[in-house]
Amino acid sequence: MLDKTTNPLNLKDPDLLRMQGLVGGKWCDADSGATLEVTNPATGEVIGTAPKMGQAETRRAIEAAKKAMPGWAGKTAKERAVILRKWHDLMLENTDDLARIMTIEMGKPLAEAKGEVAYGASFIEWFAEEGKRLYGDTIPEHQSDKRIVVIKQPIGVTVAITPWNFPIAMITRKAAPALAAGCPMVIKPAELTPYSAFAIAVLAERAGIPAGILSVVTGESSEIGGEMTSNPIVAKLTFTGSTRVGKLLMEKCAATVKKTSMELGGNAPFIVFDDANLDEAVEAAIASKYRNSGQTCVCANRLYVQDGIHDAFVEKLAARVKSLKVGNGLDDGVMQGPLITEAAVEKVEAHIKDAVQKGAKVIVGGERHKLGHSFFEPTLLTGATQDMIVAREETFGPMAPVFKFKDEAEVIQMANDTEFGLAAYLCARDIGRIWRVGEALEYGIVGINTGIISTEVAPFGGVKQSGIGREGSKYGIDDYLEIKYMCIGGINS
Incomplete structure (x- = not known):
């Protein structure tokens, strides 16, 4: 001591x-x-x-x-x-x-x-x-x-x-x-x-x-x-x-x-439509998902990407995830610190294991970090489906599962298929789509073309069982x- x-x-x-x-x-x-x-x-x-x-x-x-x-x-x-x-x-x-x-x-x-x-x-x-x-x-x-x-x-x-x-x-x-x-x-x-x-x-x-x-x-x-x-x-x-x-x-x-x-609790969907600026969407996803090592109640917990841009988005996102520097938060340039406890690490591992067993593929990370203690590699999965634990529970860690969707109706149904309703995100340029989807999402907060939504001037809070x-x-x-x-x-x- x-x-x-x-x-x-x-x-x-x-x-x-x-x-x-x-x-x-x-x-x-x-x-x-x-x-x-x-x-x-x-x-x-x-x-x-x-x-x-x-x-x-x-x-x-x-x-x-x-x-x-x-x-x-x-x-x-x-x-x-x-x-x-x-x-x-x-x-x-x-x-x-x-x-x-x-x-x-x-x-x-x-x-x-x-x-x-x-x-x-x-x-x-x-x-x-x-x-x-x-x-x-x-x-x-x-x-x-x-x-x-x-x-x-x-x-x-x-x-x-x-x-x-x-x-x-x-x-x-x-x-x-x-x-x-x-x-x-x-x-x-x-x-x-x-x-x-x-x-x-x-x-x-x-x-x-x-x-x-x-x-x-x-x-x-x-x-x-x-x-x-x-x-x-x-x-x-x-x-x-x-x-x-x-x-x-x-x-x-x-x-x-x-x-x-x-x-x-939250279970935030992060939706990327085919008309989104992919570079901006990737940066928004990084900010939302990996900030504080994924340990925020408004973290993107489920990434839904439209099928036409899915592969391009995943490629860009994987490159950014690989660039995240992990280490002691006091060290220069560190972008992701440790998880808070060993139990937090075990929860991330359990979510990854369940997803992989049900068909998901680990694109980046997926393991405890070589630094030991409660450090975990920034992780990206593809092939996520609604029957996986990651679709239902908040991971609260640096792991992003990517789901593929076809159209607005499908992704709105998938995004709302949860008892939680704190924060949601969407990336798009079509103003009609932004209004339609933004209003249809059953969440207290909707971030549009941004991954950072918290400010003292706006009302923070959720609907359903999020508060x-x-x-x-x-x-x-x-x-x-x-x-x-x-x-x-x-x-x-």
């Missing part, structure tokens, strides 16, 4: 590396003293520990949030915005350190990690400003001596459970609208990536966010999640993760009728607000 006292991560600001949770404004260990090891997936080395907290610490954080909320909600939107803007600025000022922490604990290339810091900070800036625009409404009176006014108020204490694949952005995308609306938030980051969460919490404190308004607890998922879902103080739970866990959380939240927002609610954009703050209608009588008295 690395020695924290010697600045083991070579940070410019070593104080950003914390190994304690933040509960009600106090950095602390678990009550039991128990810890969880945090490992660098690129080397297998133990970086350090995080507290193995549970129900009691989570309850204290929730109670501290309730106590702190009146003061925070009582500030004007502009006063909150000034503090949030400072948090944003501090994140950007500390980009190098935040990115280095992220790369070491979860593996993504340093350039991608720096991009995530900027992306994460953008939500804070956006919602700091949106908080000033939470307009109410007036409704024409239904009786002459009455007036009707509608106002928006913070929903109350909120809690968030976030994943490891975007350990900063998935927090700020939730915390920023909550805090901008006047709500406190208790965050449970993934136990694989706690240090990114701790680091931005340090910066939140420096920005002036009051004690209790933002807490970070790490540890036992069942105990922390159990307290979050059952505590009557909590008004809202937001979660990013698997559909299976999301359903369990929704079920538990039902007992106290908590508001929930869920960003769940409920939207994050980002002007719609993203609505989940942290309650609408109150006030009927004022006696006007003519």
Whole structure:
């Protein structure tokens, strides 16, 4: 294990590396003293520990949030915005350190990690400003001596459970609208990536966010999640993760009728029509499929290519996949880091094995990388069919299966043949086709001639079993607000 006292991560600001949770404004260990090891997936080395907290610490954080909320909600939107803007600025000022922490604990290339810091900070800036625009409404009176006014108020204490694949952005995308609306938030980051969460919490404190308004607890998922879902103080739970866990959380939240927002699993189709610019389509596919080693919820999981251009597209894509440099995310020029765990590698292997047994052909890669640990070769398959596991399940790894299709009707049916509906992509030039297919795809997000769709200004979220609610954009703050209608009588008295 690395020695924290010697600045083991070579940070410019070593104080950003914390190994304690933040509960009600106090950095602390678990009550039991128990810890969880945090490992660098690129080397297998133990970086350090995080507290193995549970129900009691989570309850204290929730109670501290309730106590702190009146003061925070009582500030004007502009006063909150000034503090949030400072948090944003501090994140950007500390980009190098935040990115280095992220790369070491979860593996993504340093350039991608720096991009995530900027992306994460953008939500804070956006919602700091949106908080000033939470307009109410007036409704024409239904009786002459009455007036009707509608106002928006913070929903109350909120809690968030976030994943490891975007350990900063998935927090700020939730915390920023909550805090901008006047709500406190208790965050449970993934136990694989706690240090990114701790680091931005340090910066939140420096920005002036009051004690209790933002807490970070790490540890036992069942105990922390159990307290979050059952505590009557909590008004809202937001979660990013698997559909299976999301359903369990929704079920538990039902007992106290908590508001929930869920960003769940995906199975994104990436459709290339015969009128597409093939070079642009290849670059879009590379960006969508292999970014973060294929470990994003909006990754292209199924590549559908029209039969007339199939061979040409595969040839171009194979050349690009072969060019991807795999290695430790801290090394120069690396484009793909390790997968997060051994279990993630085994899932990719299982999907490849199933596909090959059912007739698919490995064109590029297909094996564990010679670097060892949890590195895997960027992989491309052809001959994929709808009966393969890759057509039904999210691989969450650097493996792209290519399916062949004949026409619009066929590919729309194939693309929609899933319980998921988060993101989809299509490459085409015919404007009529773009509209027809874009509207027919049963997904919350459709990327057209691009593989990068995430931005703070647009609503992110899915349909079907990919989730409920939207994050980002002007719609993203609505989940942290309650609408109150006030009927004022006696006007003519």
